[in-house]
Amino acid sequence: MILQNPVYAALTGPHASFAEVRGNARRYPEAVAPFLGLPGEPTEADWADAAELLGPDGVGALMRPEFEVPDSIKLDQVFDLVQFTAPADLPAADPEAVVLGADDVPEMLGLIALTDPGPFRSRTIELGTYLGIRRDGELVAMAGTRFSLPQYVEISAVCTHPSARGQGLATRLVRAVAATITATARAPFLHTGGTNTTAQRLYTSLGFTISNRMKVSIVKAV
Structure with a gap:
């Protein structure tokens, strides 16, 4: 469902012009918003692309239902949201x-x-x-x-x-x-x-x- 992954839907849709892209990973420029987008079922390659996109000192915010992150990604904080x-x-x-x-x-x-x-x-x-x-x-x-x-x-x-x-x-x-x-x-x-x-x-x-x-x-x- 598109609303379960709104950042990715935006950055691959109407907000594509804002997207910083590596493979299937997308993010908004830091001065615009902190959000990072990945496909609904991200692969190891997608997570690797996300890590490259974030860079060694970068931080991103993923907004979606609960999910697990691989060892290549550090989960710093998690907040509950209601949509x-x-x-x-x-x-x-x-x-x-x-x-x-x-x-x-x-x-x-x-x-x-x-x-x-x-x-x-x-x-x-x-x-x-x-x-x-x-x-x-x-x-x-x-x-x-x-x-x-x-x-x-x-x-x-x-x-x-x-x-x-x-x-x-x-x-x-x-x-x-x-x-x-x-x-x-x-x-x-x-x-x-x-x-x-x-x-x-x-x-x-x-x-x-x-x-x-x-x-x-x-x-x-x-």
Whole structure:
């Protein structure tokens, strides 16, 4: 199933132009995202290509259901993720949401550092459309699209400044980002941490359904 291996589906599909490639292994440039992609059933040769792609000091994040790594790869950390797919009635444009661009990246990185919704780097904005809500000129909430698959697009970087929480801004932005996705005739999906019960409750309340239990495995070449 394509959603069980979203990084590889993106890097061999709509995001192929971003891919750093060795054999069947794919990765995003470090300034874009930390993710590494491999086929659904990687061979020894695929793992060897991944190790070469990472290099002696490189680190990659594999996102997929639980799997075993060979001796040529060091498993550094593993995190649980829950993957959700969106209901058909989720999308709703928001008049207060503005498209964020390259000039907004420093402020976006500041909001990410404050709220820690997941990896977001200096060039992550290139992966899709990011929307924000400003109050008195300050960026107080944002969300956007990250992995782009043939039939799906991921909603990512959903975060709200602590001073603006409890106002429903995350819900509004998730709906607004979903509207940009369905406009391309694809369906929204997203991931949240396995221990982030607050986010899981939010997405469930919006009608999202669990599609997969995932792992993010941080790996290094031995």
